[in-house]
Amino acid sequence: MNMSFREKSIWISLISTLLIFGNYFLNVISLGGLPQEAAKVAALGLSLRAIFLIIIVEIIFQGMLVVSNRKAAEFGADERDKLFTYKGNNFGYTVLAIGVFISLGWSVLLEINPEFIAQFNLLKVPLMTAHILLFSFIFSEVVRFSAQLYYYRRCD
C-alpha cells in the first residue's frame, strides 16, 4: 500500500480515536446502574482519562511518524491533501451539527418532561447532554478521518 505522510497521520488519528473513545463510551454506558453522585465522579474521571490518553497517544505516534518521515513532514500538505481535508471537513461538520441539534432536543425534552428519563434505565447516565455532545464531536472526527481516507484510497 502506497501511503503519503498525511494519510499515515490520519490513520493514526482514526485508530487512536476509535480505540480510546470507543472504550470510553462503552464504560460510560455501564455507569447507568450506579448511584448518581458516584456515576458523576466516575464519568468525569473517564472523560479526563480519555482526553489525557488521546493527547499522549497522538503525541507519541505522530512524533514517531514525523521522525521517520522528516522530509515529508516538513513539506506539509499539497493541493490533493487540502482538497481531501476540505471534503472530510464537510462530512464531519454535518455529523457534528446533527449531534448538536440532538443534544439541544435532549435538553428541551428534559426541561418539558423531566420524568422522561425515569422510563429508560440506559439513559440514566449522569451528564448525559455533555456525553451526547462529546459523542457527536468524536463521531464527527471519525467520519472526517474516514472520509479523507476514503478519498485517498479511491485515488491510489
Place this chain on the structure above:
Amino acid sequence: MTTLPIKNKIRELRFFAEEMTQQELAELVGVTRQTIMAIEKCKYSPTLEMAFKIAEVFGQSIDEVFQYQSA
C-alpha cells in the same frame, strides 16, 4: 476504480525527460509523489495551476500534456 475524464501523457514525458522519476517531478512542481502517481493514473485531476506547472517542467503547452475526454 473509476478514472477521471482528464487524461495525460506525464508518464511518457517523464520517460523522454531522461527517465525522470515521479519523486523528481513531484519536487519540481511542489506536490507529493503520491499526487503525481494519482494524476498519472487519472485518479486525480490537478488544479489548473498545477497542470501549468507540470507542462512547464516538460517545456510543453498544457494541451499537449493534458487532454479532456468526454464520456
